[in-house]
Amino acid sequence: MTVTKTTTPTEAPVEPAPTPKGRRRKRRKIVVPLVLTAAITGVAVLGVTRPWERPASVTGKPPVEHGTVAVQRGSLSSGIQIAGTLGYDEPMSVVAAGRGTVTALPAVGTVIKPGGKLYEADGSAVILMRGGRPLWRDLGPGAGNGPDVEQLKRNLVDLGHADGLGLAVDERFTKGTETAVKRWQKSLGVKQTGTVALGSVVMLPQASVRVQQLGVQLGAPLGTGSVMTVSGTGLVALVRPADNQLSRFKPDGKVEVRLSDGSMVTGRVRSLIRGGSGGQGEGDGGGGAGGDQQKTTVTITLDSQQQARRTGPSSVTITVVGDSVSGALIVPVTALLALDGGGYGVKIVDGRGTRLVKVRLGLIADAQAEISGGVEPGTQVVVPK
Structure with missing residues (x-):
C-alpha cells in the first residue's frame, strides 16, 4: 500500500498593490493640511462644543443651519404679566346654629356691620357680631367661663351697651355682663332675658360683611346647610x-x-395658598377642575379701593415688578456659547471672518440677554436658524 503524505503550505501575506509615488505624495499633501486644520479649529473654538457643529457622519443628522442677528441696544425687564381677577375678600359661608324657619333674607350686595341684622328666623332677627369663634351654647347667668364669653363681652363694649358698667373683657359672665346683654336686647326690641340664646347671634371675623350669595329661600328650614355666603x-x-x-x-x-x-393700581402680595380658593371673591373665574385645583392662589391687597370699586369684580392683569436695565446691548440667548473654564461668548461675523469673543452676561429676560465686552451695536452674531 502506498501512503501519500500531503503537506499544507503556510500562507504568505498578500502584498498591497504598489502605489505610484506621485499618488503617495498627493495623499500626504491632503492628509497633513487636514490635521493642521483640525488643530487650528480646536484652538479657535476655545473648547466650545455644539452638537450642530459635528459632521453629519458623527451625529447621523445634518448639521443645524445658522444665521446671524445684529446686536441691539435697548431695554430689558424681568417683570412678568399674568391674568387674574378682581373679587371681594375672604368669602365664607354662614351656617345657622339654631333651628327654625327662614322668615327674612337680605339682598345680595347688602353690607352689614356688627350689631346689624344678618337674616331672620321664626320672626326674630339673627344679629351679626364680630369674632372668630362660633357660638355653641346659650350665654347667660351661670354660664361657665370661656373664650366665647370674652368674645360676647368685647362686642357688647364695642356696640356701646356696657357704657358706665366698668365691664372687663374677660371670660367670666358677670352681673355686669347680664346688664349689658339686657341693654342690647332692649335696643333690638326683644324680651330682656339677660341670656343670649344659641342661634340668635352669628360670629364672623370681618369688621363688616357683604352678602355675596344666598344659600336658602324664604320659608326654608334652618340646619340644612349654608344660609348665605358673605365676604369682606x-x-x-x-x-x-x-x-x-x-x-x-x-x-x-x-x-x-x-x-x-x-x-393702574399698585398692590402688595398678602398670601399664597396652595391648592385652595385662596379667598376667591365674586367674579373670580379661576376655580377650574383637575390639576388647576392644586395651583397656588396669590392674594394681592390694593392700595386704592376707590379705583377698584369703579370697575368692581372683573378681569385684571397682574404685573410683577422685576429688575430692569436700559441702554443695554442685547442678543438672543441662543447666541450665547458656554466656554470651557466658565463664562460665555458669542461668535462674531465680520470682514475678517468668524471669531469667538468672550462677553460678560447681565440680565436675562424674555429669551434675551444683556452682554458687554468686545461687541458694539450692529455687530453680527451667529444664531441657530
Whole structure:
C-alpha cells in the first residue's frame, strides 16, 4: 500500500498593490493640511462644543443651519404679566346654629356691620357680631367661663351697651355682663332675658360683611346647610401663577394691577395658598377642575379701593415688578456659547471672518440677554436658524 503524505503550505501575506509615488505624495499633501486644520479649529473654538457643529457622519443628522442677528441696544425687564381677577375678600359661608324657619333674607350686595341684622328666623332677627369663634351654647347667668364669653363681652363694649358698667373683657359672665346683654336686647326690641340664646347671634371675623350669595329661600328650614355666603367689603386681586412663576411673588412684594378700565393700581402680595380658593371673591373665574385645583392662589391687597370699586369684580392683569436695565446691548440667548473654564461668548461675523469673543452676561429676560465686552451695536452674531 502506498501512503501519500500531503503537506499544507503556510500562507504568505498578500502584498498591497504598489502605489505610484506621485499618488503617495498627493495623499500626504491632503492628509497633513487636514490635521493642521483640525488643530487650528480646536484652538479657535476655545473648547466650545455644539452638537450642530459635528459632521453629519458623527451625529447621523445634518448639521443645524445658522444665521446671524445684529446686536441691539435697548431695554430689558424681568417683570412678568399674568391674568387674574378682581373679587371681594375672604368669602365664607354662614351656617345657622339654631333651628327654625327662614322668615327674612337680605339682598345680595347688602353690607352689614356688627350689631346689624344678618337674616331672620321664626320672626326674630339673627344679629351679626364680630369674632372668630362660633357660638355653641346659650350665654347667660351661670354660664361657665370661656373664650366665647370674652368674645360676647368685647362686642357688647364695642356696640356701646356696657357704657358706665366698668365691664372687663374677660371670660367670666358677670352681673355686669347680664346688664349689658339686657341693654342690647332692649335696643333690638326683644324680651330682656339677660341670656343670649344659641342661634340668635352669628360670629364672623370681618369688621363688616357683604352678602355675596344666598344659600336658602324664604320659608326654608334652618340646619340644612349654608344660609348665605358673605365676604369682606374690600376688593382684592387674585392670580394663580404656574409653579415656575411662584418665586416672583415675594411676601409683601410690590405688584401692579391693570384694571378692566385700563387704569393702574399698585398692590402688595398678602398670601399664597396652595391648592385652595385662596379667598376667591365674586367674579373670580379661576376655580377650574383637575390639576388647576392644586395651583397656588396669590392674594394681592390694593392700595386704592376707590379705583377698584369703579370697575368692581372683573378681569385684571397682574404685573410683577422685576429688575430692569436700559441702554443695554442685547442678543438672543441662543447666541450665547458656554466656554470651557466658565463664562460665555458669542461668535462674531465680520470682514475678517468668524471669531469667538468672550462677553460678560447681565440680565436675562424674555429669551434675551444683556452682554458687554468686545461687541458694539450692529455687530453680527451667529444664531441657530
